Amino acid sequence: MADPKPLPFDPKSLKGISEKAMMIHHDKLYAGYVKKSDEIRQKLKEKVAAVQSGQEIEGNATYSELRALKSEETFAQNGVYLHEWYFDILGGDGASEKAPELTKAITDKWGSIEVAMKYFSACAMAARGWSVLSWDIKGGRLKHYNSDSHNQGGVWGCVPIITIDCYEHAYFLDYGSDKKAYIEDFWKNLNWQVAEQLYLKARKWVL
Ligand code: FE
Numbered sequence: 001m002a003d004p005k006p007l008p009f010d011p012k013s014l015k016g017i018s019e020k021a022m023m024i025h026h027d028k029l030y031a032g033y034v035k036k037s038d039e040i041r042q043k044l045k046e047k048v049a050a051v052q053s054g055q056e057i058e059g060n061a062t063y064s065e066l067r068a069l070k071s072e073e074t075f076a077q078n079g080v081y082l083h084e085w086y087f088d089i090l091g092g093d094g095a096s097e098k099a100p101e102l103t104k105a106i107t108d109k110w111g112s113i114e115v116a117m118k119y120f121s122a123c124a125m126a127a128r129g130w131s132v133l134s135w136d137i138k139g140g141r142l143k144h145y146n147s148d149s150h151n152q153g154g155v156w157g158c159v160p161i162i163t164i165d166c167y168e169h170a171y172f173l174d175y176g177s178d179k180k181a182y183i184e185d186f187w188k189n190l191n192w193q194v195a196e197q198l199y200l201k202a203r204k205w206v207l
Helices: 019-052 065-088 100-110 113-126 179-188 192-202
Strands: 130-136 141-147 158-165
Touching: 019 065, 065 130, 065 158, 100 113, 100 141, 100 192, 113 130, 113 141, 113 158, 113 179, 130 192, 141 158, 158 192
Parallel strands: none
Antiparallel strands: 130 141, 130 158
16 A cells, blocks of 8 residues: 655744645645555555456446546545645755756746746636646646646646646645735745656656
């Protein structure tokens, strides 16, 4: 069984986002995705075992147990991964100069880091689930995508670099309905050094 990864920062250290909200987010919600992802994996192993023993398994696309498992498998697994991408880049001081290569690539594409952050912030306001700056390994370039649910809107072949959780659970406890303030604080808590390392690793990969 997979274990939830610990938070890579002190949850008391964030600006604006409380320890309570972060611990619920990590210990209940994220850990819940890890658990359910594991449960689904076990059920799918049983399906594979059935095929290995010569049984036919039903794959009906209107409804079947296999359909439900395959559908929720991506929801749960993306719930795990997207939260890990998000937690990994929090706990910083928001100093973008600590990511010289990434900020250069962002500036080359969007004109300036200020313009890009304004654009990404507006995109995050427009997202119901996730807002992600990623490295597109097919195109060999930065791409930004929104998604409204863990298993909707993502593009296969893109590696997340800066991932913003835009679900209400990420901000409602501390900010009420003021999502804009949460997104402003997200940038203040961004660990650009980690984002730079992710970018440097990801950009080596062009297929
Ligand atoms: Fe979340």
